[in-house]
Amino acid sequence: MIRVVCPGSFDPVTNGHLDIISRAAKLHDEVIVGVLRNPSKSSLFTADERVELLREVSKDLPNVAVAKFNGLIVDFCRANEVSAIVKGLRAVTDFDYEMQMAQMNYNQAGVETLFMTTNPLYAFLSSSLVKEFARYGGDVASLVPEPVLHQLTERLARE
Ligand code: PNS
Numbered sequence: 001m002i003r004v005v006c007p008g009s010f011d012p013v014t015n016g017h018l019d020i021i022s023r024a025a026k027l028h029d030e031v032i033v034g035v036l037r038n039p040s041k042s043s044l045f046t047a048d049e050r051v052e053l054l055r056e057v058s059k060d061l062p063n064v065a066v067a068k069f070n071g072l073i074v075d076f077c078r079a080n081e082v083s084a085i086v087k088g089l090r091a092v093t094d095f096d097y098e099m100q101m102a103q104m105n106y107n108q109a110g111v112e113t114l115f116m117t118t119n120p121l122y123a124f125l126s127s128s129l130v131k132e133f134a135r136y137g138g139d140v141a142s143l144v145p146e147p148v149l150h151q152l153t154e155r156l157a158r159e
Contacts (some may be wrong), residue, residue: 001139007034007073010050011043012148014130016122025061033066034076035060044131057145074109084112090123
């Protein structure tokens with residue numbers, strides 16, 4: 001049984017994340033979406049809200065579960081018998097840091113990282129850009145799942 005983790009901040013989950021999660025789910029027995037709870041980093045949505053949104057948008061993927069984690073991803077992998085980390089690579093700009101993290105995780109804990117190329121439709125997409133465009137009235141409806149758009153619009157209206 002091959003269980004993998006797709007880790008990230010997911011603040012909020014975008015169509016790019018969902019594309020990687022659903023493709024990973026086709027290739028592996030189980031996928032855990034690992035939501036980093038990092039109290040030192042400010043986020044628009046709390047970790048619980050991010051988990052809730054991920055559960056909602058992945059509800060049709062039966063072999064996908066969502067969990068929060070603190071600390072090192074390799075410790076989460078050990079604790080949950082995860083075989084590998086799956087990451088999306090958008091462009092060459094992602095490569096250096098992703099490569100460094102993958103090698104560190106392998107060096108420290110023998111945890112493998114598998115890279116999937118992002119769907120070119122979403123190569124430019126990031127949660128940060130979605131928030132910035134949405135905050136200033138940009139139309140991000142085609143970039144995030146509907147429940148995220150709804151929550152994002154509500155949250156930004158309160159700012
Ligand atoms: O969505 P993000 O913020 O780009 O995701 C980054 C994430 C959460 C995958 C990465 O920062 C991570 O794995 N953090 C957990 C802490 C950790 O293990 N750090 C060492 C990485 S070598």
